[in-house]
Amino acid sequence: MISVRHVVNYIRCSAPIPEDFDHLMRAIVKNSGEESAIFKLSPQDSFVLKSKLHLSEGAITELKRTFSSKLGLNVIASRDEIRKFRKEIDINKDYEFFVDKLVKEDKNGKKIEHPSPRVVIKNLKDVLTRRIQCLKDNDMLIFDDSCKDSLVISLLGDKGSEEVKLSANIQNICHPNSPDNLTLLGYYEGQDTAEQLSDKLGSVFEQWNSFDTITYTSKAKGPITIVIKKQICGDLKFLSALLGHQGQAASCPCHLCVTSWSLQGSNKLTLDCCDLNKVPEYRTIQSYAADSVTGANSVRVRSSPLCSIEPSDICIPTFHIFQGVYDAYFDDYLIGEANRKDLAESKKGAKSNNNDTFKDQKKKLSGLIKEEKQQKNYLSVLTKAADEGLCTITAFDLIMKNPVIHLKHPVQLCDADTCIVNHLSKSRRMDEWIKCSDCNKDYHFPCASIFSPDAKQELSRYSAIWKCTKCKNMTLQDHHTLAIEAVTELNAQVKFVSEKLQKIEDERLHLENLIQKSTGKTRKQLEAVFQSIGCDPRTWYQTHTGTQIRKILRKENIDSIMAVFDDNSKNQIVKNCLYGLSQLMSISGNKSFSSSEIDDIEEIVKEFGRNMKIAFPKKNLTPKLHLILYHVVPHLRKHHSWGRTSEQSIEHLHAQFNALKRRFQSVRNIEAKSRLIVEELGIRIWLHDHGVLDS
Secondary structure: OHHHHHHHHHHHHHOOOHHHHHHHHHHHHHOOHHHHHHHOOOHHHHHHHHHHOOOOHHHHHHHHHHHHHHHOOOOOOOHHHHHHHHHHOOOHHHEEEEEEEEEEEOOOOOEEEEEEEEEEEOOHHHHHHHHHHHHHHOOOOOOOOOOOOOEEEEEEEEEEOOEEEEEEEEOOOOOOOOHHHEEEEEEEEOOOOHHHHHHHHHHHHHHHHHOOEEEEEEOOOEEEEEEEEEEEEEOHHHHHHHHOEOOOOOOOOOOOEOOOOEOOOOOEOEHHHOOOOOOOOEOOHHHHHHHHHHOHHHEOOOOOOOOOOOHHHEOOOOHHHHHHHHHHHHHHHHHHHHHHHHHHHOOOOOOOOOOOOHHHHHHHHHHHHHHHHHHHHHHHHHHHHHHHHHHHHHHHHHHHHOHHHOOOOOOOOOOOOOOOHHHOOHHHOOOOEEEOOOOOOEEEOHHHOOOOHHHHHHHOOOOOOOOOOOOOOOOHHHHHHHHHHHHHHHHHHHHHHHHHHHHHHHHHHHHHHHHHOOOOHHHHHHHHHHHHOOOOOOOOOOOOOHHHHHHHOOHHHHHHHHOOOOOOHHHHHHHHHHHHHHHHHHHOOOOOOOHHHHHHHHHHHHHHHHHHHHHOOOOEOOHHHHHHHHOHHHHHHHHOOOOOOOOHHHHHHHHHHHHHHHHOOOOOOHHHHHHHHHHHHHHHHHHHHOOOOOO
């Protein structure tokens, strides 16, 4: 450094003016010949700079112009050099690209063929070997208690947007859940069912099942062959599809064990009936094969697992587990509790059971809407009957004053002495008749002064007994009086039903405002808390996202949420349940646990289960809660971690993939667009494996 300072001082003596000194230094660098390469970025470094800073071609050109004018040399490699390097790391050569014909329905229901992209990896083992070698060369491979002496590689799959994506990640790094750690194995448009996975990506599963070791080169030890420990990760639908399981609505809802329970109906298994000490019987690859013969234990008949992995090596999802448990138990309770408190404080006082959940309240609202509709229809019928009675009374009045005006045409008269059917309007002329039990003569209902819909229904029965006015020796005046009494009774009934309908409408409107429009004070406070922690509530039928659930389950946020409600024993036990779920969420990460730590986690799970039984005794046991209560601890004892690989990474991949689709949406050629997307994903993997994205 002293020598350098002497040289610089010597040069300053030759160029004492700052402008001359700068010009001299630029001239030295510019005329240093091949040695000037030390002042220039390599094509690889230039590519990294361009990719990491997301620089466009125009931005690169502007940088070159700036460096040339200020430094007197071009620091960044040429465009051709960068393009050549990019071509060297292009991974498109590792994939096959197809354009399938997918049949879709247009808005008119007409089925049309639609070109659909499909990408399949050619040689999975070679691609993973190159990645592992790269990670080793960059000192990024690690081996801890969860990995031990094995390379842990996980197969992940999920449907996002229109595409089903299959990928693999390597656990032996610091951040295995990064989406940039995912090697794309293939994707297609469609559903993540067993049939389509096998049809579209069958070769990928064959490759996955065909290798158990990978060989890479160590600088110190030379070639090293290491055993591969395989795992599978995804949501429950994807995992069930891979194994040949019928799904979570089956009689044995769990894909890991053969425990049978009902999720709905009168025989559903509620939490208060759950035995937390029960040890489930695990499934195996052999048991899946045996059950597929007869379809026992909710295994699809004649199915076979797409991946030859023991169910005990399947990762228990974290992202979807916490979201599912929160949605099934806590979201319903919190909103229901807010509405219940608002209903209790409301002057309109709609009755609410202390155990009503949000689901119960929505069910009650549906019942009120149905009852309101029924009462409106009934009121309409009563009003029509009362109007019919008034018309009948008017007709009797006219005929009593002047019998000559009695109309006998065009409608056929009944056997009544004074049939007034032709005095009624066409809309009120009834085709309903009634027969006298004594004389067997037929009468119109209005002519018999019968207007009430309930009375008509009762007398229309086959076994009904009714005597006509002739058999009762009633005069026209008696008939008139009977009609007036019937109409008076109908008007009283109309008034009663109107008042009842008004009460139902008020209760329905009040409950509807609380549920759908969040008009209650407590509900507004709850939503304000959600908004303050970045978890804006959705409409009454939507749920929080997985990322929002993670925010909600932070201890300080749980305290803020529960502070909205009354401090009673019920809310306290729900709060403890949220604390327990929060602890479990903190466990699901990259950390590796010792046996003693797993013992502590087991106590947390048991305490969480006991609290859930007290808080939600009549709620059914969902498959996701079952996984927490019965399978998390055994999974930890075998793998010493939970969440080192989670479905969160592939969820992030969906976002990256969709962004690339939007970026290349102007590319009309389906295969060309697929190649561009795969190339961009490959660049991110290269940057990740060289430690660029983590730096």
